[in-house]
Amino acid sequence: MTVGINLLEIRDLTIDFHTDEGLVRAVDNLSLNIRPAEVMGLVGESGSGKTSLGKAMLGAAPISSGGVQYYNTEKKVTFGVGKPVKRKRLARTTQLVFQDPYSSLNPRMTARDIIAEPLEAMRLTKSREETDQKVIEVAKRCHIEVEHLRRFPYAFSGGQRQRISIARALVCKPKFIVADESVAALDVSIQAEILNLLKEPKEEPGLTILFISHDLSVIANLCDWVCVMRHGELVEQGSVRQIFLNPQQAYTQKLISSIALLDVKKNRPRRSPEWPCMALYGRAIGFCRAM
Amino acid sequence: MNALLARFGRKSKQTKNDESYYTAGQMALIKARFKRKTSGVVAAWILGTMVLMGFFASFFSPVDPTIRGADAEYRRGAPQMIYFWDDNGFSLRTFSYTYKKVNAKIDPKALAGGGLDALDAFIASGALSSSSQNKFEVDKTNRRYVRFFVKGWDYSLVDLSVGSLDLDFRWDRHLSGVERGQIHLMGTDEDGKDVFSRTLHAVWVTISIAIVALIVKQFVSLFVGGVSGYFGGRVDTIMMSITEAVRVIPPIPIYLACAVALAHIDLTPVQRYFAIAVVIGALDFATLGRRLRTHILTERNQDYVLAAKLCGSSTRRIIWRHLIPSFTSYIIVDTLINFPYVILAETSLSFLGLGLTEPVNSLGVLLQKAQDPDIQQNMVWQFFPVLVFVFLIMAFVFVGDALRDTADPYSEKN
Numbered sequence: 291m292t293v294g295i296n297l298l299e300i301r302d303l304t305i306d307f308h309t310d311e312g313l314v315r316a317v318d319n320l321s322l323n324i325r326p327a328e329v330m331g332l333v334g335e336s337g338s339g340k341t342s343l344g345k346a347m348l349g350a351a352p353i354s355s356g357g358v359q360y361y362n363t364e365k366k367v368t369f370g371v372g373k374p375v376k377r378k379r380l381a382r383t384t385q386l387v388f389q390d391p392y393s394s395l396n397p398r399m400t401a402r403d404i405i406a407e408p409l410e411a412m413r414l415t416k417s418r419e420e421t422d423q424k425v426i427e428v429a430k431r432c433h434i435e436v437e438h439l440r441r442f443p444y445a446f447s448g449g450q451r452q453r454i455s456i457a458r459a460l461v462c463k464p465k466f467i468v469a470d471e472s473v474a475a476l477d478v479s480i481q482a483e484i485l486n487l488l489k490e491p492k493e494e495p496g497l498t499i500l501f502i503s504h505d506l507s508v509i510a511n512l513c514d515w516v517c518v519m520r521h522g523e524l525v526e527q528g529s530v531r532q533i534f535l536n537p538q539q540a541y542t543q544k545l546i547s548s549i550a551l552l553d554v555k556k557n558r559p560r561r562s563p564e565w566p567c568m569a570l571y572g573r574a575i576g577f578c579r580a581m
Numbered sequence: 582m583n584a585l586l587a588r589f590g591r592k593s594k595q596t597k598n599d600e601s602y603y604t605a606g607q608m609a610l611i612k613a614r615f616k617r618k619t620s621g622v623v624a625a626w627i628l629g630t631m632v633l634m635g636f637f638a639s640f641f642s643p644v645d646p647t648i649r650g651a652d653a654e655y656r657r658g659a660p661q662m663i664y665f666w667d668d669n670g671f672s673l674r675t676f677s678y679t680y681k682k683v684n685a686k687i688d689p690k691a692l693a694g695g696g697l698d699a700l701d702a703f704i705a706s707g708a709l710s711s712s713s714q715n716k717f718e719v720d721k722t723n724r725r726y727v728r729f730f731v732k733g734w735d736y737s738l739v740d741l742s743v744g745s746l747d748l749d750f751r752w753d754r755h756l757s758g759v760e761r762g763q764i765h766l767m768g769t770d771e772d773g774k775d776v777f778s779r780t781l782h783a784v785w786v787t788i789s790i791a792i793v794a795l796i797v798k799q800f801v802s803l804f805v806g807g808v809s810g811y812f813g814g815r816v817d818t819i820m821m822s823i824t825e826a827v828r829v830i831p832p833i834p835i836y837l838a839c840a841v842a843l844a845h846i847d848l849t850p851v852q853r854y855f856a857i858a859v860v861i862g863a864l865d866f867a868t869l870g871r872r873l874r875t876h877i878l879t880e881r882n883q884d885y886v887l888a889a890k891l892c893g894s895s896t897r898r899i900i901w902r903h904l905i906p907s908f909t910s911y912i913i914v915d916t917l918i919n920f921p922y923v924i925l926a927e928t929s930l931s932f933l934g935l936g937l938t939e940p941v942n943s944l945g946v947l948l949q950k951a952q953d954p955d956i957q958q959n960m961v962w963q964f965f966p967v968l969v970f971v972f973l974i975m976a977f978v979f980v981g982d983a984l985r986d987t988a989d990p991y992s993e994k995n
Contacts, residue, residue, distance in 0.1 A: 398906045408892040
């Protein structure tokens with residue numbers, strides 16, 4: 291067991307994609323530490339390399355230099371240039387919650403089979419009964435009705451599917467979860483529900499979440515620590531209070547002021563009872579200010 | 582009345598509030614949706630009946646279709662009708678009459694001495710016309726009753742023999758027959774072989790050849806499509822170039838070459854044809870192989886495959902649990918839709934004289950026979966196999982069509 295202050299350290303990470311137009315550098319020589327038991331937000335405009343960075347932590351992006359090292363895991367997990375990913379060891383530690391709840395669930399498997407996938411793929415349980423028991427446990431935690439576990443994904447709504455996706459990520463008790471725009475595809479009232487669900491594991495000691503989003507109100511609502519990215523580089527990082535109330539960099543200031551603008555716009559048609567989503571938005575922004 | 586209807590009437594449609602709708606697996610959903618397609622269901626019943634009758638052809642046919650069972654007394658005979666009643670009264674058991682060949686009377690003496698008048702009279706009597714040979718005298722007083730489960734020639738019901746294990750189930754009972762002699766429901770051909778029995782046997786020969794050809798085809802296409810789809814890149818390029826090269830070879834010369842090459846090997850006609858079927862199947866992988874490749878290429882980039890990978894699934898597990906189930910329905914449908922084409926290939930080969938030839942019972946052989954002007958003029962009943970063929974192909978097409986619409990149940994939104 292390797293012990294360190296950080297859960298994971300990223301050193302000089304560069305990710306390049308080869309396209310027809312030439313080399314596209316998604317992440318440029320970036321170093322970052324993630325502390326255990328923390329909810330970390332990663333914000334930035336689209337194309338800033340947030341998703342690439344998230345995928346790199348899961349070993350699913352082409353790394354051209356640098357590497358990623360996990361600490362506090364049972365077995366050493368390190369990968370980077372010249373060091374291929376040990377997929378099974380990594381999957382035990384790190385799980386991903388996808389952006390699109392429609393394409394990320396296999397349409398031909400029941401909810402139970404989807405949730406049990408990590409357990410069965412890594413052979414973490416000894417018997418089918420044990421698997422079932424774990425699946426039911428995690429399903430209850432994610433507010434999925436046990437009777438619905440026999441259903442196929444087409445029978446679920448977007449929010450329910452996302453809960454299945456979260457249950458799948460939580461079932462093998464990982465140390466680290468990457469939530470890549472996990473609520474962006476959902477409508478606002480369901481977003482709140484999913485956010486609450488993601489907040490719950492926060493109370494569970496040891497679970498670290500990286501929350502990738504371009505929605506600052508979501509980040510403000512959920513995270514302890516925020517990193518701001520731009521053009522593949524880390525612009526600024528700090529606690530939520532620090533970033534939202536006292537941004538140091540010009541880019542961060544611009545980003546924060548853009549929610550203020552949004553705030554005004556969204557508040558204009560204030561017909562809250564009929565517009566629950568607006569009310570929710572208003573509340574999220576109110577929450578930002580209160581801090 | 583309502584209770585009766587509830588018991589025997591159509592089952593009420595599954596509603597979306599029904600929990601079983603949500604928990605239904607792929608096959609259950611395909612079945613439920615298939616049942617809603619009336620044309621498909623009817624075609625499936627017809628197809629099932631025909632295949633079953635073809636498989637147990639010896640049981641269902643009243644007469645041995647080979648030359649052993651040929652009726653020397655009833656060559657080129659028209660279909661023999663079966664009746665419940667006639668001028669002599671009503672009978673609960675169906676019956677047929679006794680038929681007797683009418684030989685054209687030729688009087689050589691009169692012809693020799695009679696001059697042109699005698700010759701004219703001779704020609705006018707119709708003795709020289711091609712249809713004079715199928716004239717039969719019906720003896721209405723002499724009824725032959727139809728019997729069921731009659732004892733007939735000994736045949737193999739199901740032959741499961743493998744190697745030294747003898748599991749050849751033989752029987753000698755037949756569904757129907759007639760007392761004294763044979764009944765020819767669809768007439769006989771020029772050798773006296775029963776057309777109805779021949780057609781029943783031909784259906785199974787044709788279908789079994791199609792099954793062999795399709796199984797070989799599926800295997801080759803799965804291999805080619807799977808390998809080039811999963812590995813992609815250079816492997817894909819090479820495989821697809823080979824596929825294209827195979828695709829441009831015209832099939833008829835290949836069949837010709839096969840027929841010639843196999844002529845030197847000592848095989849029965851059916852075995853030889855099976856060999857050709859294997860070749861047909863093996864060379865016909867291009868279309869399905871390409872489609873499978875495309876399917877795998879798109880499917881393996883889906884999010885759920887990445888999700889499985891990030892869950893720690895091995896490559897084998899991803900292929901078996903995630904990729905293969907996504908195209909099983911497609912393969913089933915493709916097989917069913919391709920059945921008619923393989924049967925048509927068989928018939929066209931027989932038609933060209935490359936496939937099976939006369940003594941064998943196959944739909945292709947019987948169809949080729951129906952080309953004969955003699956048959957077209959004098960023995961129209963030999964078109965019965967054509968009718969069966971049309972029904973068989975239509976049934977396959979309709980079932981395939983209905984299945985294609987129902988095959989991917991998860992494409993249904995909400």
